[in-house]
Amino acid sequence: MRAHLVVGGGEHAATVTDRIAAATALRPLVRSRGSDGHDPVLEAIEHHLDRLLAALDLPSPVVADLVARLLPGELPGLLHLARSLEQAAADGHELLTEVDIEVSRLLDLPQRVARAFAAFVPVVARWEVLVAPEGVGALPSPEPPVLAALREGADLLDRLDSALADPGQTAIHLAAPDGPVGSVRRADAEVLLALMGRTLTAVHPVEGPGVEHLPVPPSTDLPPVERRGREWLLHIELPGVRAADLDLVRHEDELVLGCAGRTRRLLLPSVLRRCEVERAGVAGGVLTLTMTPDERVWPRG
Incomplete structure (x- = not known):
């Protein structure tokens, strides 16, 4: 639909x-x-x-x-x-x-x-x-x-x-x-x-025939969640957003994203809720969070 x-x-x-x-x-x-x-x-x-x-x-x-x-x-x-x-x-x-x-x-x-x-x-x-x-x-x-x-x-x-x-x-x-x-x-x-x-x-401007479609950037081929050794990578598409314009806060199991005074909350995937954010970066309109298991709550074995 x-x-x-x-x-x-x-x-x-x-x-x-x-x-x-x-x-x-x-x-x-x-x-x-x-x-x-x-x-x-x-x-x-x-x-x-x-x-x-x-x-x-x-x-x-x-x-x-x-x-x-x-x-x-x-x-x-x-x-x-x-x-x-x-x-x-x-x-x-x-x-x-x-x-x-x-x-x-x-x-x-x-x-x-x-x-x-x-x-x-x-x-x-x-x-x-x-x-x-x-x-x-x-x-x-x-x-x-x-x-x-x-x-x-x-x-x-x-x-x-x-x-x-x-x-x-x-x-x-x-x-x-x-x-x-x-x-x-x-x-x-x-x-x-x-x-x-x-x-x-x-x-759609007032003048001009038809429909003016904006170019849509190609979707990345990156999976939302990747595991690399002990680290997990979380990729979030943010088209057009630069690192300098982005505010990022972790609140319990959610990420709070902010830009230009606007905010949005994203629930972390379940596998990452027992991880800590080590670093974050934005490149090509994609926010990548590098996360590692929190040893205090991550099951051992």
């Missing part, structure tokens, strides 16, 4: 969508409509969050931060896009849709919100042990649909994030406005996609 997403919020997005439909040989083709704002995941979480925050009587800045992290304004559109991608795949259709979400938010939020939902799952599942033991206070207990909604939402957004990072699943066409706003959105898209290991599929 392949989906064509027209992003960027430009006034000519509809024209770009029509061009793509005319220029591609997608059969059968489905053009998705926008979200109506209603989603069972969102409604279940919103209902419980309102009850919980009212009972906790938290300061307004804390409430605002919680709501922004769990329920950003773009969440209905993200859930709708995730469901549309999966429905098109199930039906064997190609999907073409305009995504009315700022490109930086589209590429960044699915992973962040999925992580926030997943973090709440064990809290809600063990609510009476971790938060409100029996006989302590009068906090409302989560209703059964809330746990299912958190799990479903996390899974949906995780799969959406994977689809956005996979050029085999989604083609991302930037139809940004002219001028400085469009330039900023293109820069944001290129950085975030680079941290996902891919480039923009196409950029």
